[in-house]
Amino acid sequence: MPRIQLDYSLYLVTGREFLPPGKDYYESLEESLQGGVTLVQVREKDADTGEFIEVARRTKQICDKYNVPVLINDRIDVHLAVGTAGIHIGQTDCPLPLARTLIGPDAIIGLSVRNTDECKRAIEQGADYIGIGSVWPTGSKDIKGRKCLGPDGTGEILDLLDGTGIQAVAIGGIHLPNLPQLLHGSISPKTSNALDGVAVISDIVASHQPRKASEALREIIDSFKRARKGLEGHKGLFGSTSSVSGGLSREYLVEKVQGLMRVLEQETPLINQLTNKVVMNDSANVTLAVGASPIMSTNPRDVYDLSPAIGACLINFGTVDDKEGMKVAGRQANVNRKPLVFDPVAVGATSYRRETAEELLAHWQPTIIKGNAAEIGAMAESTEVASRGVDAAGAGFKDPGAIVRALAKKRAAIIVLTGPEDYISDGHTVLKVSNGSHFLEKITGSGCQAGTLIACFAAASRSYYLNENEPFEDDSQLVQGDMLIAALAGILIYTIASEVAADRPDVKGPGTFRSALIDELYNLTPEVVQQRARVEIL
Ligand SMILES: Nc1ncnc2c1ncn2[C@@H]1O[C@H](COP(=O)(O)OP(=O)(O)OP(=O)(O)O)[C@@H](O)[C@H]1O
Numbered sequence: 001m002p003r004i005q006l007d008y009s010l011y012l013v014t015g016r017e018f019l020p021p022g023k024d025y026y027e028s029l030e031e032s033l034q035g036g037v038t039l040v041q042v043r044e045k046d047a048d049t050g051e052f053i054e055v056a057r058r059t060k061q062i063c064d065k066y067n068v069p070v071l072i073n074d075r076i077d078v079h080l081a082v083g084t085a086g087i088h089i090g091q092t093d094c095p096l097p098l099a100r101t102l103i104g105p106d107a108i109i110g111l112s113v114r115n116t117d118e119c120k121r122a123i124e125q126g127a128d129y130i131g132i133g134s135v136w137p138t139g140s141k142d143i144k145g146r147k148c149l150g151p152d153g154t155g156e157i158l159d160l161l162d163g164t165g166i167q168a169v170a171i172g173g174i175h176l177p178n179l180p181q182l183l184h185g186s187i188s189p190k191t192s193n194a195l196d197g198v199a200v201i202s203d204i205v206a207s208h209q210p211r212k213a214s215e216a217l218r219e220i221i222d223s224f225k226r227a228r229k230g231l232e233g234h235k236g237l238f239g240s241t242s243s244v245s246g247g248l249s250r251e252y253l254v255e256k257v258q259g260l261m262r263v264l265e266q267e268t269p270l271i272n273q274l275t276n277k278v279v280m281n282d283s284a285n286v287t288l289a290v291g292a293s294p295i296m297s298t299n300p301r302d303v304y305d306l307s308p309a310i311g312a313c314l315i316n317f318g319t320v321d322d323k324e325g326m327k328v329a330g331r332q333a334n335v336n337r338k339p340l341v342f343d344p345v346a347v348g349a350t351s352y353r354r355e356t357a358e359e360l361l362a363h364w365q366p367t368i369i370k371g372n373a374a375e376i377g378a379m380a381e382s383t384e385v386a387s388r389g390v391d392a393a394g395a396g397f398k399d400p401g402a403i404v405r406a407l408a409k410k411r412a413a414i415i416v417l418t419g420p421e422d423y424i425s426d427g428h429t430v431l432k433v434s435n436g437s438h439f440l441e442k443i444t445g446s447g448c449q450a451g452t453l454i455a456c457f458a459a460a461s462r463s464y465y466l467n468e469n470e471p472f473e474d475d476s477q478l479v480q481g482d483m484l485i486a487a488l489a490g491i492l493i494y495t496i497a498s499e500v501a502a503d504r505p506d507v508k509g510p511g512t513f514r515s516a517l518i519d520e521l522y523n524l525t526p527e528v529v530q531q532r533a534r535v536e537i538l
């Protein structure tokens with residue numbers, strides 16, 4: 001007989017030690033159930049057996065009123081004494097096969113899993129569900145010396161579960177602000193498998209208003225699940241809305257880009273750019289040239305305060321400065337649902353850059369990642385293209401479209417691969433842009449400026465969306481607006497302006513080209529874009 005199906009959506013792990021002063025555990029529990037907790041695990045690290053049984057018994061009594069099942073952490077004896085739905089065990093607790101013999105065929109057994117090997121074992125041993133973690137650093141568990149998985153590490157584990165029927169929740173450092181990032185960012189790269197729920201301790205238990213805290217978390221999980229249901233059969237959409245369904249044509253895309261050019265001029269969004277020292281001034285100038293407004297703020301407190309006011313944020317770690325500011329700026333962009341463009345300059349060139357990229361990506365979910373062939377190759381863990389400092393070396397990828405599509409799925413972000421031809425994907429559609437000038441290879445920071453313009457158009461796309469729609473109709477969307485079109489617009493506007501600049505008789509070399517480029521970005525009209533755009537849908 002199959003075991004009972006649990007709803008893992010909002011899985012509360014209890015922790016009496018986190019209660020705010022004066023808050024009663026049972027009162028807090030009942031409020032969290034009223035707020036939408038779907039499953040409760042009683043976790044008592046310090047209680048002796050008698051006390052544990054008593055807490056579990058009363059917990060079950062309250063949960064029964066709401067038809068919410070209870071699991072017991074680690075202790076098979078407590079589970080048997082109270083008659084709960086099952087147990088949750090860790091890697092160093094009673095081995096799963098032995099636990100199964102002890103508790104019988106009908107009880108649920110969940111297992112904590114920290115990596116793909118442990119996941120494979122959990123599948124072999126027949127776990128009912130796995131708890132994947134820690135996703136992020138957490139105050140409730142000592143994870144010193146172990147790497148946090150981040151949303152993408154969680155996604156790699158989820159890939160292994162596809163087709164097994166084993167359910168999965170993520171645990172560790174999950175809070176309301178990073179929940180949308182986790183849900184979207186952990187969609188598994190190969191199979192598009194997603195989490196069945198999240199396990200939360202302190203966001204609920206430490207709250208003075210556990211009902212409200214649970215309601216807020218539940219709303220995000222439910223709308224994520226609704227959005228996934230609506231997307232069944234179409235796996236190209238992740239953390240942002242996009243118009244990738246059938247009927248795409250060059251005309252349609254160019255028309256949308258033209259529309260965004262007008263929005264940018266009307267709205268003048270503020271674009272915060274944490275970028276490198278080499279390009280900072282040029283990046284601020286190209287921002288102004290297309291009608292947006294630059295601010296190059298890096299201080300952690302300052303970027304925090306600015307975040308609600310900006311249209312988009314760019315993080316470019318070309319000279320690897322301001323890591324703390326980058327962490328805060330990216331996290332706040334996620335919290336405030338602002339598009340976040342990540343330019344991991346020369347990420348493949350050194351281990352420091354690779355580690356920094358991973359560290360940043362464990363803090364936030366980018367909306368768009370842009371890089372040259374070496375950078376995108378490093379992010380995709382491909383060895384096809386080597387890096388030479390900030391540049392790519394060699395001939396490029398054999399199949400660039402496949403690389404961007406796969407990386408977009410893996411990272412749950414729009415990917416932009418630059419070079420003589422640019423490739424853009426949301427994990428489903430791949431666009432190829434063949435505009436540009438060879439002079440772009442002869443000025444420094446052309447890739448960085450392209451990233452800046454993508455951020456400007458991401459802000460325009462968000463504004464356009466919000467002008468037409470109710471804000472946050474779907475709470476699970478990390479960012480609103482069509483980010484595939486935004487990335488296309490940034491690349492098209494930059495490369496077309498570069499063609500017009502290069503054609504000018506007064507342009508004699510990289511120096512005159514550099515200033516002509518800013519002028520031509522300023523003068524570029526939607527009509528010229530219509531005439532010159534060389535976009536293909538692959
Ligand atoms: N040979 C070329 N012909 C046309 N366009 C090009 C050429 N090389 C680069 N581009 C364009 O220049 C922009 C920057 O791309 P590139 O791949 O050179 O970035 P990058 O290597 O990151 O640059 P940087 O490190 O200087 O910032 C893109 O918009 C791309 O389309």
Ligand SMILES: Cc1ncsc1CCO
Pocket residue numbers: 276278279318319345390444445446447448
């Ligand atoms: C030259 C250079 N060095 C670090 S960042 C940068 C700008 C181009 O990426």
